[in-house]
Amino acid sequence: MAKELLSGNEAIARGAYEAGVTFASAYPGTPSTEILENVVRYKEVIHAQWGVNEKTAMEEALGASFTGARALVAMKHVGLNVAADPLFSASYIGATGALIIISADDPGMHSSQNEQDNRHYAIAAKMPLLEPADSQEAKDMVIEAVRISESFDTPVLIRMTTRTSHSRSAVELGERQVPPVPEYKSDFFKRNLLPGNARRRHVLVEERLKKLAAFSDGFKYNTVIKGKKRIGVVASGVSYQYGREAFPDAHFLKITMPYPFPVNLFRQFAASVDMIYILEENDPIIETFARLALMVPGEGPEDPRRGGAAPHPKIIGKDVFPLLGEMSQDVIQASLGLKDLTPRFDCETIPKRPPSLCAGCPHTALFYNLNLQKINSRGDIGCYTLGALPPLSAMDTCIDMGASITSLLGIEKALAKADKTIKQVAVIGDSTFFHSGITGLIDVIYNKGHSTVVILDNSITAMTGHQENPGSGKTLMGEDAPRIDIVKLVRDGLGLEHTYEVDGYDVKAIKELLKRETLRSEPSVIVVRRPCILLYRKAKWSPLRVDSGKCTSCKLCLRLGCPAISSDADGKALINETLCSGCGVCAQVCAPKAIAFVDEKGLHSSTITLETYLSGDRS
Amino acid sequence: MKTKSILICGVGGQGILTASDLLSDVLLLAGFQVKKSEVHGMSQRGGDVISTVRYGDEVFSPLPALGETDYILAFEKLEALRNVNYLSKKGIMLVNDFEWQPLPVASGREKYPQLIETQLKKLAGKVVLIPATRLAIELGNEKASNVILIGLLAAHMEIDQQLWIDAIGKKVPPRFKELNLKAFEAGFRFRP
Numbered sequence: 086m087a088k089e090l091l092s093g094n095e096a097i098a099r100g101a102y103e104a105g106v107t108f109a110s111a112y113p114g115t116p117s118t119e120i121l122e123n124v125v126r127y128k129e130v131i132h133a134q135w136g137v138n139e140k141t142a143m144e145e146a147l148g149a150s151f152t153g154a155r156a157l158v159a160m161k162h163v164g165l166n167v168a169a170d171p172l173f174s175a176s177y178i179g180a181t182g183a184l185i186i187i188s189a190d191d192p193g194m195h196s197s198q199n200e201q202d203n204r205h206y207a208i209a210a211k212m213p214l215l216e217p218a219d220s221q222e223a224k225d226m227v228i229e230a231v232r233i234s235e236s237f238d239t240p241v242l243i244r245m246t247t248r249t250s251h252s253r254s255a256v257e258l259g260e261r262q263v264p265p266v267p268e269y270k271s272d273f274f275k276r277n278l279l280p281g282n283a284r285r286r287h288v289l290v291e292e293r294l295k296k297l298a299a300f301s302d303g304f305k306y307n308t309v310i311k312g313k314k315r316i317g318v319v320a321s322g323v324s325y326q327y328g329r330e331a332f333p334d335a336h337f338l339k340i341t342m343p344y345p346f347p348v349n350l351f352r353q354f355a356a357s358v359d360m361i362y363i364l365e366e367n368d369p370i371i372e373t374f375a376r377l378a379l380m381v382p383g384e385g386p387e388d389p390r391r392g393g394a395a396p397h398p399k400i401i402g403k404d405v406f407p408l409l410g411e412m413s414q415d416v417i418q419a420s421l422g423l424k425d426l427t428p429r430f431d432c433e434t435i436p437k438r439p440p441s442l443c444a445g446c447p448h449t450a451l452f453y454n455l456n457l458q459k460i461n462s463r464g465d466i467g468c469y470t471l472g473a474l475p476p477l478s479a480m481d482t483c484i485d486m487g488a489s490i491t492s493l494l495g496i497e498k499a500l501a502k503a504d505k506t507i508k509q510v511a512v513i514g515d516s517t518f519f520h521s522g523i524t525g526l527i528d529v530i531y532n533k534g535h536s537t538v539v540i541l542d543n544s545i546t547a548m549t550g551h552q553e554n555p556g557s558g559k560t561l562m563g564e565d566a567p568r569i570d571i572v573k574l575v576r577d578g579l580g581l582e583h584t585y586e587v588d589g590y591d592v593k594a595i596k597e598l599l600k601r602e603t604l605r606s607e608p609s610v611i612v613v614r615r616p617c618i619l620l621y622r623k624a625k626w627s628p629l630r631v632d633s634g635k636c637t638s639c640k641l642c643l644r645l646g647c648p649a650i651s652s653d654a655d656g657k658a659l660i661n662e663t664l665c666s667g668c669g670v671c672a673q674v675c676a677p678k679a680i681a682f683v684d685e686k687g688l689h690s691s692t693i694t695l696e697t698y699l700s701g702d703r704s
Numbered sequence: 705m706k707t708k709s710i711l712i713c714g715v716g717g718q719g720i721l722t723a724s725d726l727l728s729d730v731l732l733l734a735g736f737q738v739k740k741s742e743v744h745g746m747s748q749r750g751g752d753v754i755s756t757v758r759y760g761d762e763v764f765s766p767l768p769a770l771g772e773t774d775y776i777l778a779f780e781k782l783e784a785l786r787n788v789n790y791l792s793k794k795g796i797m798l799v800n801d802f803e804w805q806p807l808p809v810a811s812g813r814e815k816y817p818q819l820i821e822t823q824l825k826k827l828a829g830k831v832v833l834i835p836a837t838r839l840a841i842e843l844g845n846e847k848a849s850n851v852i853l854i855g856l857l858a859a860h861m862e863i864d865q866q867l868w869i870d871a872i873g874k875k876v877p878p879r880f881k882e883l884n885l886k887a888f889e890a891g892f893r894f895r896p
Contacts, residue, residue, distance in 0.1 A: 090728055090738060195743050219739075247743065248766060248767070252766035253739065253741075254737075254739045323765075325764075326766070327764070330764050330769070413767055414767075415770050424770075428770075428789040429789055430785065435785055436816065438752040438806035439751060439806070439807060439808075440750050441750045475813075640812070643810075643811045646811065648807060663846065
């Protein structure tokens with residue numbers, strides 16, 4: 086069979102194809118996004134869709150499983166918090182067709198607000214957990230998960246991490262299994278979790294776990310690799326790879342199914358070595374099970390103090406290795422005092438390169454205005470979280486998906502009790518608003534809040550790399566879809582009278598709306614509209630230029646934080662004509678009118694409208 | 705063969721991931737086991753980007769250890785300096801002679817470091833600077849700078865030149881094939 090270099094996420098998608106999956110859903114989130122983007126390559130045989138959030142995506146996959154179809158749902162680690170409700174119910178219900186849940190965790194927080202360890206979810210929801218160590222295993226684990234799911238009547242959680250999702254290694258491609266033919270058959274006692282039914286299901290869940298524990302002991306991917314020294318390393322996921330480099334001579338117990346823990350396999354391994362290092366990212370999950378496995382009196386390797394043959398090996402885990410951030414061969418060796426990580430060159434002495442909003446980003450003018458008007462903003466999750474960084478510095482809080490609107494209301498109400506008020510707005514993107522902003526906005530209206538919510542509608546899920554959403558008019562499979570218009574939804578659907586629409590490039594209009602609406606003692610919504618500039622990657626934009634004779638070095642344009650604008654040695658503004666898209670926002674803020682289009686008749690991003698974007702070619 | 709490591713760094717949008725994909729393809733064609741890592745998401749919005757490629761008979765970690773990288777291919781000078789600690793003392797540092805001001809510099813809050821080349825020479829086994837951005841503009845497309853840099857890397861590695869040419873042919877759309885082959889040639893033949 087052919088071998089290909091695949092990322093872990095591509096391998097998961099390939100695994101879904103080969104395992105006969107016919108339904109896949111997800112909400113995008115780094116590092117999980119590319120799973121569904123690759124599943125859709127098999128759209129002839131797999132229905133693939135974006136859910137509006139992780140909860141809907143999981144429930145849709147569960148529904149598909151009811152019919153006997155094999156279903157997969159993918160999300161980032163914090164997305165599983167949103168989907169936790171159906172996760173726990175799904176465990177009781179089990180799987181008719183396989184139900185595979187992929188959680189892509191982000192140790193080190195490359196693109197996330199926390200580094201929670203989602204292996205805890207498998208334990209809490211009492212379902213099997215698989216943790217691949219490279220792309221080949223990522224593919225293999227989907228196939229194994231389907232088998233486990235259908236044999237044991239259980240959903241299966243696969244934990245990926247940033248490194249397994251986003252590193253590429255060779256994968257052997259296989260044939261697709263023939264998928265089961267879906268058919269809906271009622272099964273009231275199994276799928277209707279009335280308390281009476283749920284009590285019966287819980288008994289089965291506990292029995293299932295015992296059977297799975299025996300299975301884990303014999304699971305061929307929980308495997309021992311012989312070494313030369315009597316040192317043992319127990320590792321899972323990408324930590325196994327780091328371990329092989331840090332301990333080239335050790336015996337390894339590679340655990341691909343950490344839960345239920347292969348207790349007997351571990352005990353045999355422990356009896357063959359003098360000490361054990363446990364390598365895992367974030368929390369001590371394998372370590373806790375390992376220590377417990379050796380603690381049970383009469384069941385572990387016998388304690389010599391009680392007349393047994395072998396002493397327990399010493400276990401080294403999170404007492405030495407860090408709980409925080411990613412593991413690596415360097416981290417392992419430094420933790421053991423075997424490598425000095427003091428850098429030869431001190432990188433703290435050079436300027437950092439923080440990410441920033443793009444040149445021509447339709448969010449810039451809003452944050453510029455918030456900053457100038459000193460309006461405190463509640464942020465949310467998306468590109469626009471970058472509005473928190475200098476020089477825009479216009480975001481005070483950022484919590485989780487949708488929390489901009491709800492935290493805004495909480496602040497407003499708590500202050501009102503003491504007859505206080507602050508000038509504040511919530512800032513949320515279109516996809517995040519669909520995901521979990523709508524419910525918060527209903528709370529604002531229902532509880533008679535008077536805060537202002539700004540919805541940045543760039544007609545795409547931008548941060549994760551341009552996924553379609555209910556407002557973009559297309560599905561994941563590339564089909565036309567009804568476009569949900571946020572202005573109509575809020576004004577006509579929720580009946581919010583003070584709903585306004587403004588162009589993201591119109592500095593003055595945004596300024597006036599913010600001024601007026603933050604003073605209003607009724608709730609209001611400002612929809613700032615304009616498509617993401619990166620939707621037009623192929624466009625040859627005609628730029629703006631600074632007339633240095635007119636520039637007074639006031640640096641107002643630098644407060645936009647536009648990556649195309651810098652200043653020369655005399656403090657005069659300079660525009661990088663390659664990066665500039667011709668949005669014209671800087672020309673609007675320039676007091677001495679020193680910035681103008683190089684070619685008035687050229688193609689400028691400012692002349693593109695939402696309508697031309699929606700109706701035409703998006704390149 | 706002992707596992708070797710290559711680190712590619714630069715600024716989001718410079719074509720770093722395409723370059724590391726191309727490199728991985730070539731190493732796979734050359735018969736090595738290959739692992740590649742990259743990070744997506746927030747850092748790609750004008751932030752610094754790193755991709756690493758490791759190859760050999762049996763490769764475990766997709767990430768190189770600090771001070772043990774054999775080659776660094778830097779698409780921007782400041783990013784070369786930022787990642788120099790990964791390079792081994794004998795390692796080869798190949799740098800695009802191109803400065804891209806990060807936002808703290810562009811907005812006048814900080815200064816772009818001077819004498820980067822001098823500092824790199826103190827820390828690397830060998831340093832080669834190539835005006836890849838300028839050469840790409842001369843070839844008619846600034847975006848081809850990544851393939852010029854790949855050409856320079858190829859000149860320092862012992863892998864059959866034809867494998868690189870084959871991999872480029874497979875990777876790029878037909879209408880850009882000629883441009884990219886010229887770009888590869890320009891980097892491969894470059895003499896400082």
